[in-house]
Amino acid sequence: MAVPLLDLKLQYQQIRDEVMKVTEEIYESQMFILGKRVEEFEKDFAEYCHTKYSVGVSSGTDALLIALMVLDLEPGDEVIVPAYSFFATAGVVERLELIPVFVDIEPDSFNIDPTQIESHMSARTKVIIPVHLFGQAAEMDAINAIAARRGAHVIEDAAQAVGAEWDDKRIGSIGRVGAFSFFPSKNLGAFGDAGAVTTDDEALYQKLIDYRVHGMRPKYFHHYVGGNFRIDALQAAILHIKLKYLEDWHRGRQRNADLYRELFAGSDVADRVKLPHALPRRRHIYNQFCIRFPEGRATRDKVLEHLRSKGIGCDIYYPLTLPQQTCFKELPSAKEPFPHSEAAAAESMAIPIFPELTKDQIAEVVREISAGLKS
């Protein structure tokens, strides 16, 4: 039985009528950018994230970019980022002529190791960007304590972690700013590109609003050089509909994660597959379910090939660490070893976790992983 890594058509069927209705309304109104639909979504999204404000933007990448832009940084300022993340986390730093400084991840999670942050900071370190990778919060108390001690800002890269929690606090409400992606494959996905920034800081909020439209206030009077980071009304309206279902969809993913744990524990390959650690003090929302093969790259690649031959969806997030990327590898901070990030890149693989998966499909994935390991 083929099992896709993600099947968004099933989710669409649940909300199709609502989406069609709002789409038609927007088409009839011919009001496509910002406006009432965006404001409605921003209000409810801020509430969902337990923040005072949220600002809808054009993508998760632009959410990170605009968050850095409003902090009055100077070229050459340093920004701490994990060595293991999606490219955008460090890409935005480099684009603003800031310097990414890479820090290894923890051996037990895919998140930045807070015990290594301070030794990578200098007088020029102005920002720390923890990433809540795959939907599980980074160690936020330790990170905020370091940032407070050293006078740095914390921007949470919450692109993969909408609704995740750290000690009952929602992700995006813990640092100074949170940056979200609504890329379609995220737990809260738009019908195209979209993102949002969250904050409790009123002054920062006003700046984000201005930067989203070329630093403009009022119309055609520009105080800053911002950009076009606007979100479409249609995306905001669809996200607003989906927000109502999000908790249910999170629960579906958590149920699937529990079933994987149960089935792997009872399988004959239990000691050859490491499942994601659900760490204390956190609510994991499983944007991805990344398993690891401690035997290393050759075993992981063998299983990957087997799964693909059987039509079981799987992928590698991410095959390279950030310091290994061609465009970063000459940076001074890319020269040191990052053993835990390198191990994650060599050993891990994402398997299907989307909420609509059936028990049979999950059992099939486990069966084929076992068969792949023994092939």
Ligand SMILES: Cc1ncc(COP(=O)(O)O)c(C=O)c1O
């Ligand atoms: C950790 C992380 N940061 C940033 C982004 C960028 O988001 P977007 O693709 O919406 O620009 C992503 C997207 O996958 C991501 O996973």
